[in-house]
Amino acid sequence: MRGAVIEILRWGGGRKCRQAIKSLRNALLLLLVLMPLARGAEEVAHGLVRACSSIYPPPLEEVRYATTYNFTGHVLYPFPVVYLHRDAAAALQKVQEDLASQGLGLKVFDGYRPLPVQAKMWAIVPDERYVSDPLKSRGKHTRGTAVDVTLVDHLGNELPMPTGYDDFSEKAHRDSAKWSLEQRANNLKLEAVMQKHGFVPFPFEWWHYDLRGWENYPPLDISFEELARGVETAKPAD
Numbered sequence: 092m093r094g095a096v097i098e099i100l101r102w103g104g105g106r107k108c109r110q111a112i113k114s115l116r117n118a119l120l121l122l123l124v125l126m127p128l129a130r131g132a133e134e135v136a137h138g139l140v141r142a143c144s145s146i147y148p149p150p151l152e153e154v155r156y157a158t159t160y161n162f163t164g165h166v167l168y169p170f171p172v173v174y175l176h177r178d179a180a181a182a183l184q185k186v187q188e189d190l191a192s193q194g195l196g197l198k199v200f201d202g203y204r205p206l207p208v209q210a211k212m213w214a215i216v217p218d219e220r221y222v223s224d225p226l227k228s229r230g231k232h233t234r235g236t237a238v239d240v241t242l243v244d245h246l247g248n249e250l251p252m253p254t255g256y257d258d259f260s261e262k263a264h265r266d267s268a269k270w271s272l273e274q275r276a277n278n279l280k281l282e283a284v285m286q287k288h289g290f291v292p293f294p295f296e297w298w299h300y301d302l303r304g305w306e307n308y309p310p311l312d313i314s315f316e317e318l319a320r321g322v323e324t325a326k327p328a329d
């Protein structure tokens with residue numbers, strides 16, 4: 092044993108050791124560079140994760156609430172990021188894998204929505220078919236378990252769906268008789284894969300799905316800025 096230690100010490104002082112230390116230092120430097128990238132896939136707060144860095148292949152994101160191009164005409168999110176509860180992201184991962192095998196993928200319009208934003212939307216559209224009453228249900232998107240999605244082909248082109256996103260008309264309802272055969276077929280494809288992996292379709296918006304058991308997740312009042320900082324102090328809404 093003593094001989095082996097002496098041997099290691101002797102080896103440790105040699106050229107091989109300096110090379111090993113250099114390699115180790117380079118590996119550590121590389122790790123430091125990659126760390127901020129990897130961090131995106133970690134949980135940011137209260138079980139929320141960034142969708143694009145948690146799901147592979149990453150879904151396309153079109154966060155219209157970070158622009159004025161939405162039904163309110165106001166910028167509601169400070170930057171275009173989709174946050175989801177880790178359970179919803181895990182289920183969406185399976186959806187994305189399933190779709191990838193068919194040459195398709197998801198485009199995500201919205202995920203977690205802070206409670207004050209929900210209240211702002213409700214003030215503009217006080218109709219529970221399209222926006223949850225924040226005083227009653229405290230919202231569904233506020234739990235990080237709801238997603239607004241559509242299907243895209245391998246080039247990222249949206250497949251024809253019954254209406255555009257956030258079209259608050261009866262044509263967006265799942266029981267609408269106004270859909271073309273192609274729109275119906277595409278919607279059925281989306282519905283089938285989402286249901287298969289644990290999502291429940293919402294009757295009044297073809298794009299909206301809730302993770303099964305969503306009511307067991309608490310509504311959250313954490314801003315996007317707080318999430319971006321990864322704060323651990325923000326509290327669930329009362």
Ligand SMILES: [Zn+2]
Binds near residue numbers: 232238239299
């Ligand atoms: Zn929705």
